[in-house]
Amino acid sequence: MDISGSLVTALMLMGLGMAFVFIFLGLLFVCINLMAKYIPVDTPVTAPKRKTPVSAKTDQTQINPQVVAAITSAVQQYRKAQSV
Amino acid sequence: MDISGSLVTALMLMGLGMAFVFIFLGLLFVCINLMAKYIPVDTPVTAPKRKTPVSAKTDQTQINPQVVAAITSAVQQYRKAQSV
Amino acid sequence: MDISGSLVTALMLMGLGMAFVFIFLGLLFVCINLMAKYIPVDTPVTAPKRKTPVSAKTDQTQINPQVVAAITSAVQQYRKAQSV
């Protein structure tokens, strides 16, 4: 194929491709809006709660503030007791 | 093969198969009883202790009662101290 | 190949092989010495700090002495409190 033919094909691909991408994602836009409208939000899922592999760690992190405080204070008491 | 032939074969398979399964698991029954008789139970393994991947967690769980109690009390002390 | 020929080849391989191994590791010796000379040791990496999969555990171990002491003491206090 000569270059000018290729250029025309490429231009056609550009138009067709962008149109297709927009139509596709546009239909998805419609889908999501329908979902938002018809699916009850009775059980709002707070993002970090369900993620499997992360959860284990996150949960630990969530406990941390208390535990860390507890352990810190215990360590301090222990040290005080020892340094006496 | 005609159907009646197949049926005979299937019946034969049923008898043979059930007999084989019973003989096989029956011999296993004998094996286990021999094991129970001749293997000293000097080291009774309590189930949850050796399971590999679980063990790490289980061990932690086993410590838990103590640790949880400790941490709970430490947290309570810490809170009390703070609320003062 | 007759045996005596093989033996000569084997002897040759022995000399060649050992020479090669020594030359190779000897050049590596030179390399390491050059590295030691020209690479500043401004950031000395203490071994256990960077090892990925180990690190998680090691870090925990490093905290352990303190934490264990703290928890032990907390447990003891808790038990004392309970036994009263």
Added chain:
Amino acid sequence: MNGLMTLWTDTGIANFQWPELIMMAVGGLLLYLAIVRKFEPLLLLPIGFGAILANIPNAGFNDEGGMLYYIYHIGIETGIFPLIIFMGVGALTDFGALIANPKTLFLGAAAQFGIFATLFGAIILNLVPGFEFSLADASAIAIIGGADGPTAIFLASKLAPDLLGAIAVAAYSYMALVPIIQPPIMRALTTPAEREIKMEQLRPVSQKEKIIFPLAVLFMTILFLPAATPLVGMFCLGNLMRESGVVDRLSSTAQNELINIVTIFLGLGVGSKLSADKFLNLETLGILGLGAIAFSIGTASGVLMAKAMGRFSKSPINPLIGAAGVSAVPMAARVANKVGLEANPHNFLLMHAMGPNVAGVLGSAVAAGVLLAIVG
């Protein structure tokens, strides 16, 4: 405009035909069962997804060079994937309850009657016009009664690859339905008094016994049924890795990452066999019906065997645990426990039911070996 035509003639819309649409709906149904109803989701989710992918027109997942083509031919046709899963199941299985109460082996044996009765039933079904199950087909269908996914997939891939999709779907669906299928049968065949029977506490089992057990099973399979050694061998390897205590990192990998990886691909590969021409026919209905029969007969045989044994046994046997002999680990054992709790809220049968439950795994592997040796 040439390109536009290419795109259009390529779309699913322009190429859909009813059979494929229906099969995608079947895939969607499996996803629904897996996600919403939580029916054996570890397998039904990838199977359902694979069924959808396999039936997309023009996508070529099942054609040479397609992803499902590779997965099926490399992992399932060779038998490698079910065997790896079975190794993982072995590494996950604790034979302690069985070793402590070896009588339960006979419950696991009796429940296999579901398999062989169904084999007979499948042949009888040939009397109905439209059914033409060969002996190999009938054997592969009957193994659904074993209530063991990897065993069913392995045997079907050897004896009746065309029926693999329907057989695997039936096996996993009924395994998920065990809490619905079994209790009525269990209640019908037992009196309230029998269901209340308390069993003696299990003796402790030493590590040595647990290590020797898989080796003894392997040894006997070698002696009497070499055809079952692929299945039983991999199962025992997994169990030996678990119990030996010296290769914990291998055992852990077999129980987790390896079995997970293979499960994803096994599911997709099984789903790839859910194509319209193989699934949308009378035979599938027959398979589904026979599968339900197989589970029911297996359950009944186990319960009746337990009742019979209870007559002659010194220590009491609750007949409910016989139902766990079909395997479907650990679901059937939990069902036995639950039905027992209904009769007596203080009677925990779970550990006692684990004995016949794991015995059923061995039982159906042995049955699969017999079928492979004679029919295969």
Added chain:
Amino acid sequence: MNGLMTLWTDTGIANFQWPELIMMAVGGLLLYLAIVRKFEPLLLLPIGFGAILANIPNAGFNDEGGMLYYIYHIGIETGIFPLIIFMGVGALTDFGALIANPKTLFLGAAAQFGIFATLFGAIILNLVPGFEFSLADASAIAIIGGADGPTAIFLASKLAPDLLGAIAVAAYSYMALVPIIQPPIMRALTTPAEREIKMEQLRPVSQKEKIIFPLAVLFMTILFLPAATPLVGMFCLGNLMRESGVVDRLSSTAQNELINIVTIFLGLGVGSKLSADKFLNLETLGILGLGAIAFSIGTASGVLMAKAMGRFSKSPINPLIGAAGVSAVPMAARVANKVGLEANPHNFLLMHAMGPNVAGVLGSAVAAGVLLAIVG
């Protein structure tokens, strides 16, 4: 002395030729970028290492029977490795931000203009003597603008395997360079006032929506673009495993061990295509140049689209998040956040930019499907 000669004639020293030396230096450069500059090290480290191994004289890594030969033909030529990675990426992706603000889909669509403009550019480049990109070559090069590694590798392996090495290297290098390429373009196309725009907080998204979303995407791909189903299908499978919540162990394995294992081998396999005869030519320079253009045009398109949408939208839209539409997850979203913080230190755009960011992944998979359907 015979042996000594054999050893000598075998050594690298005696066999080095300039092209291979240069390619090993390229491999070394990739290692440097990965380790010292931390450019996408998960892929550039194995790619760089693979490039070095592939160019060792007399080592035969790429010859039949060599390790890289197996890796390439089993994992990359078949498309299996990029598809498994894409499944893992799906399992790692949270579509919450996109579902909460679906308008951002259009930003992800607009940014794909980088792909198609580059396709046109690659054909124009044929006017320069020495360049001879076929339409397939041009399409494979253009997908660099999609800023998605697995998509680029998958498409290149199908359309232009000879260019795979250069295309993958360009794609990952530019993804790492996103924090350098994008900000000037973003600043040039926006006023300080626009960069300061605060966006409304995102609504909570229910689990049901998150589960239905990947199924809807799959369904639409089946309807309109079957050629994209391998990529989109595996991505949606991963995302469905994540969001369904019933197969957590499969989802976790897909996100961790499985994707890690495949990443090592994918990198080595891509590196194996960095051989002197395929890489050391004018075309590679063209690919690198076109890749940079693709990223820049994609960024600009996204920003301009966001500005345009901001005019007509009820809720305010910060045009910076349009730049995240090229994907390069999550780097481009972080860049949008950072440039936003420069304008207003209290304005966190990260969550808002995640919407176009993941939309860009879908957008370029769709674009790849269009190219496969028409050009492939």
Added chain:
Amino acid sequence: MNGLMTLWTDTGIANFQWPELIMMAVGGLLLYLAIVRKFEPLLLLPIGFGAILANIPNAGFNDEGGMLYYIYHIGIETGIFPLIIFMGVGALTDFGALIANPKTLFLGAAAQFGIFATLFGAIILNLVPGFEFSLADASAIAIIGGADGPTAIFLASKLAPDLLGAIAVAAYSYMALVPIIQPPIMRALTTPAEREIKMEQLRPVSQKEKIIFPLAVLFMTILFLPAATPLVGMFCLGNLMRESGVVDRLSSTAQNELINIVTIFLGLGVGSKLSADKFLNLETLGILGLGAIAFSIGTASGVLMAKAMGRFSKSPINPLIGAAGVSAVPMAARVANKVGLEANPHNFLLMHAMGPNVAGVLGSAVAAGVLLAIVG
């Protein structure tokens, strides 16, 4: 009754022959060593199990279509499995002690004399009627002296696949026996005063040095010994992933899940080569004898080299650490530490012995490369 006959003619009982029975006993012995004696259980357990499976009459594990057939031809014949294991070993290896005290490289070099002396010994053994080791056989046997499993398996799969089973079993058995083989030799060649020598503390090593080290090793292998690049290359890739600190998730996977998965299958595949016709012959006895000699000579060479170097070195060298040069990581280093503690309870040699220990890994990979280049 036909079926009964089929079952019977199929049983192991009806088909057992002495050679297979003996090989299964050998497999059982390996399991015993692995489980009860804890001899390198990670490999000897799957190898032993594989040996049992491979010798089951009528089970066809080694026939085309059998599981071990696939494992062997896909993973071992291609060299892929030992190379992946070697990558994992690289990711597990810390070269810090070697970089801090590079003189220990010469100890690792000296210990390789065990390899080349054994090669000579294997040829001499041909004088005994019944032995007919080719040069390739002799080389594959000699590498047992390298005390490195993956290296031995890789070399044997290339040079003498028929001997692979015996060589792998000998290599791993002797590695497990290091605490029994080495101490007498170490004590015989050293005086108590020498064994008490305290060594200087090691200098801290920077991350930069640790990153450059594997690259330097790779570079030198490329220059001087391309035949060793598969082994050394994968080892260095693993070590670079570990030390670079930028691909921790890949490094972790290479050290754990990936190496575990491959270890299971490598073991089974090696076990599949333990068939009666390949193992039950005079040559196996020769291999076992030569293996013991190789370990002993390697140990002695390392100790003597350390004594010689101690004469001329400014900083003191305890000759016991020379024994660690055979590698057998980390067993040999622990043995050096233990024998040192017997002489002086306050003298910890472990870290000092890690230097020659890891040097020995490189040394035997280089030796394998020389043998591949000249004999292969």
